[in-house]
Amino acid sequence: MNILEKITNELDMLSKSERKVAEVILASPSTVIHSSIAALAKQANISEPTVNRFCRRLDTKGYPDFKLHLAQSLANGTPYVNRHVDENDSAEEYTDKIFESTMASLELARKSLDANDVNRSVDLLTQANKISFFGLGASAIVAHDAQNKFFRFNVPVVYFDDILMQRMSAINSRQGDVVIVISHTGRTKSLVEVASLAKENDATVIGITTKGTPLAKECSIVLTVDVCEDTDLYMPMSSRIAQLALIDVLATGFTLRRGSKFRDNLKKVKDSLRSSRFERKD
Amino acid sequence: MNILEKITNELDMLSKSERKVAEVILASPSTVIHSSIAALAKQANISEPTVNRFCRRLDTKGYPDFKLHLAQSLANGTPYVNRHVDENDSAEEYTDKIFESTMASLELARKSLDANDVNRSVDLLTQANKISFFGLGASAIVAHDAQNKFFRFNVPVVYFDDILMQRMSAINSRQGDVVIVISHTGRTKSLVEVASLAKENDATVIGITTKGTPLAKECSIVLTVDVCEDTDLYMPMSSRIAQLALIDVLATGFTLRRGSKFRDNLKKVKDSLRSSRFERKD
DNA sequence: TTTATTATGAAATAAAATTTCATTTTTTCT
DNA sequence: AGAAAAAATGAAATTTTATTTCATAATAAA
Structure with missing residues (x-):
């Protein structure tokens, strides 16, 4: 299962400090996969062990393993999402956005069926x-x-x-x-x-x-x-x-x-x- | 770009030892993402610095960064492909196949446009x-x-x-x-x-x-x-x-x-x- | 064959992650 | 409300992992 969804689901099972970690991750997952445990701890204003405990609570073996899962989620999650067409988009940009949104919708539709x-x-x-x-x-x-x-x-x-x-x-x-x-x-x-x-x-x-x-x-x-x-x-x-x-x-x-x-x-x-x-x- | 493809492409730019690393990785990439640099070095019968140099040659920052790329490639490995409906498919199976094929076609169409x-x-x-x-x-x-x-x-x-x-x-x-x-x-x-x-x-x-x-x-x-x-x-x-x-x-x-x-x-x-x-x- | 170049790994160092444990916070029970 | 138990948290120590340095070996060029 997508780890980002999992974080969202288990948000209320988490302790106060752990939730801080979750929020930082959800805010910018692509940054996190390039951060060390120390950097993330600092970002969230909590200690390193807390980050580690957070990772374990999500059934990963530790921080590096968690990052791996996160990286995989991002690889799967980012391609097809609903991206909104913007006033100043170039032809290439709005073409890509519409195709991607369409694919995202199909994915969604399939799940609902x-x-x-x-x-x-x-x-x-x-x-x-x-x-x-x-x-x-x-x-x-x-x-x-x-x-x-x-x-x-x-x-x-x-x-x-x-x-x-x-x-x-x-x-x-x-x-x-x-x-x-x-x-x-x-x-x-x-x-x-x-x-x-x-x-x-x-x-x-x-x-x-x-x-x-x-x-x-x-x-x-x-x-x-x-x-x-x-x-x-x-x-x-x-x-x-x-x-x-x-x-x-x-x-x-x-x-x-x-x-x-x-x-x-x-x-x-x-x-x-x-x-x-x-x-x-x- | 997919890092597995990249490894395949650059296979002949690599040194003898580095190629050993490449082979081990290509043989079982999903194992590698859970291995430490030491384990991989041992697997390939070469030293740890060689693994490290191998990673850098592929334009990653180091071994952990390489693993991240690899993990993402694996996640993307089976995106939306044309899967053919089979005589004995269940409703669930052919539904999934058709939706996936449709998405694959959209992806293809986007590229051709x-x-x-x-x-x-x-x-x-x-x-x-x-x-x-x-x-x-x-x-x-x-x-x-x-x-x-x-x-x-x-x-x-x-x-x-x-x-x-x-x-x-x-x-x-x-x-x-x-x-x-x-x-x-x-x-x-x-x-x-x-x-x-x-x-x-x-x-x-x-x-x-x-x-x-x-x-x-x-x-x-x-x-x-x-x-x-x-x-x-x-x-x-x-x-x-x-x-x-x-x-x-x-x-x-x-x-x-x-x-x-x-x-x-x-x-x-x-x-x-x-x-x-x-x-x-x- | 000698020399220059590149490739390689052992050991040292550095970085990162994890564990331990004392302290703080929260919850539960009286 | 207050004491006791439980849970949460972080500092420091430890362990694991990755990287750098440097000496040596292999290879290619002269």
């Missing part, structure tokens, strides 16, 4: 008579993408990004149908209503949304996709990509469940597209 | 009279998403995922228009033709595609998005997500270029959506 729910969703999808994907705004793109993917599986699949059509479709749904409702906020009124309507008509409703939202309450299964809030402040960016990755997961689970025969069929669809392309020279 | 091209593209976009996004299949989703984003900027923006409409739009384009053509393969005939048509009509054509493809040849600027080929074998998965991240980058560059006044306007659009939502309780 429950494999059991994925499994159950795939189960239901493979047995569905009809699959519908509903989303609005940025989530409409995700729904659109999902339709594209599932269309290749040769199953009845529809997608609507229009409130009225969604309502009509929801009202006409029945048992055996699976309705997937996508919304990052989970608070878009009309979508919550659509989910509710589908549920009333005995369709299975799967929500791709954040935990504990009004939409989540209307769903049989909630596929939780939590991403860092503020990356989506002005425009939905990360959440949408995490949702797309989830669609990939569902589509993959679907093909795996359907077995190898089915995958051959998929290859045929793919091959049929080839004639519309320029051939590769290599 | 040229910041100068991004910068020039943003320049052109901010000055465009009209912006069009064209894509087919999975790339249509990306184009759709782009339209969504740029629409908020209150600039004339269109998107078509229909061949005929794309052709018509391309024929009607003129100088000062920017046409963004999205295709992972860069070989879809109709799209290459659309790019060509737009170019003939003096529009600026920006391609979001792979390097060296027929489409790339028709473009004024190519935004290279290389991802690992075989993740897209049956379905476009990673490439599409990398393209979306690139759209985020362009949109971000656009707002930055337009300045702070412009970002206030964006906030208004965002706020106007609020009434259609259930309020948060917290």
